[in-house]
Amino acid sequence: MAQQAAAEDRLSRVFSALADPTRRDIVARLTDGDATVSELGSAYDVSLQAVSKHLKVLEEAGLVTKGRDAQRRPVHLEAEVFDLMTKWIERYRAQAEARYQRLDGVLAEMDSASNLDTNRGAS
Amino acid sequence: MAQQAAAEDRLSRVFSALADPTRRDIVARLTDGDATVSELGSAYDVSLQAVSKHLKVLEEAGLVTKGRDAQRRPVHLEAEVFDLMTKWIERYRAQAEARYQRLDGVLAEMDSASNLDTNRGAS
DNA sequence: GTCAAAATCAACCTCTTGGTTGATAACAAC
């Protein structure tokens, strides 16, 4: 339960982090390779401090990590976190689709039953 | 461009909507089938108005739609929106993975070059 | 040691968010 709650929290942080277009863009840029805070910051029309805050949010969500190179803090994308989201999404999509198929099955059965009420249980 | 911006906005709304655990739970419940506002609300320790607000957020993100049945508003999950997220995630994950493979290739080449510095431009 | 660069910390401001309570609208049932 504590585990589950922690996982929930994590997922909340990840979704919340990606709800911001600037942060999504940062993630997109990082797929081209690591970048320092100021390199990333130069792309946006906000202060460096604001970018630093964005990176902190991404870091706390586990989406990026920071290394050290003198004063620089090269930011690195942690792509594995995507799996957490994909799992959540796929789980509920699969469940929803399964239900639709069941519903389709019911409707099809109702349909064939009304057309010809012999021939039940046909493949 | 306006198209792209709209898409960005949409994605922001979707991620933002799913950043809340209660709303994720609502989505999860809806995979079991449609439910009215009060049916959904009975599961949570907040007012019905709060649930109504959550549903409005989910609706504006395109994750659910509401039907009408007398006073009731059966809420329906729109599973297609999941594709929007999956596409975004998969796109950048794929790009990140491709880069890692390229990096692996470079490292492998550097390695073989240091071992035997003949054999340049191989394959 | 001094200086400039990279990044973060701290305080502050405004807008949004998630919650509340109370009033209102729409509809079925009687």
Add this chain to the structure above:
DNA sequence: GTTGTTATCAACCAAGAGGTTGATTTTGAC
């Protein structure tokens, strides 16, 4: 037409998010 149910609207409040500017830390270069 009155009543009870379902859902939403409206006004309000506390907390959080994203932005700012100014001060501070850490480090390489000179």
